Amino acid sequence: MIAVRFSVRPGQGEPSGFDLGDIVCEGESGSVRSADRGLMVYLSVALLLDDLRPLLFGKRQNVSFGGVDMSVRIDFERVGKGLVSVSSRGVPVGRARVEDLARVFLRAAEELAEQGLSSLPEGDGVRIDYSTAVRKFRAAEA
Structure with missing residues (x-):
């Protein structure tokens, strides 16, 4: 089984679509984490969903x-x-059934959206891209 978490790093000032955050992906064989400096989390998660x-x-x-x-x-x-x-x-992290992996990534993306995406301005391009990626992923899963 694979577990995934996306998070925004605190203390970055006004919320922005370019906020830094982290990705953690853990499985029965290991884990992978974003580096110490983090990554542009909203853009990265949207790209990840589109890639997956x-x-x-x-x-x-x-x-x-x-x-x-x-x-x-x-x-x-x-x-x-x-x-x-x-x-x-x-380096192996783990294995998962397609359905389980889809559910895990979608849930992690929805949790990140619930935690911080709504604080971005309504017309923010990153907010729109992120919401679109989640919607398309959810529709493909259905």
Whole structure:
């Protein structure tokens, strides 16, 4: 099973679509975390959902995600029927069923939105992109 958390780092002043945050992905074999400096979390999560959609719901066999301003990489690969392997630079993190992985990433993205996305201005481009990525991911999962 894979667990995922997205978070915004505190103390950055007025909320912005470019806020720094962290991604943590943990599994039975290890974990991968964004580096000490963090990453542009809203942009990165939107990109991650857009990248994962064709892997989880389409015919794509692998995805290598680097995020926006992220110093680590998370690799996703379909292995066997209905399973996805997660690793980082060749180091295993774990495996999960496609449905479970989709649910975990969607829930983590929704939690991040609940925690901070609403504090961004209504017309903020990053807020719009993030909301669109979550909506498309949710629709593909249904």
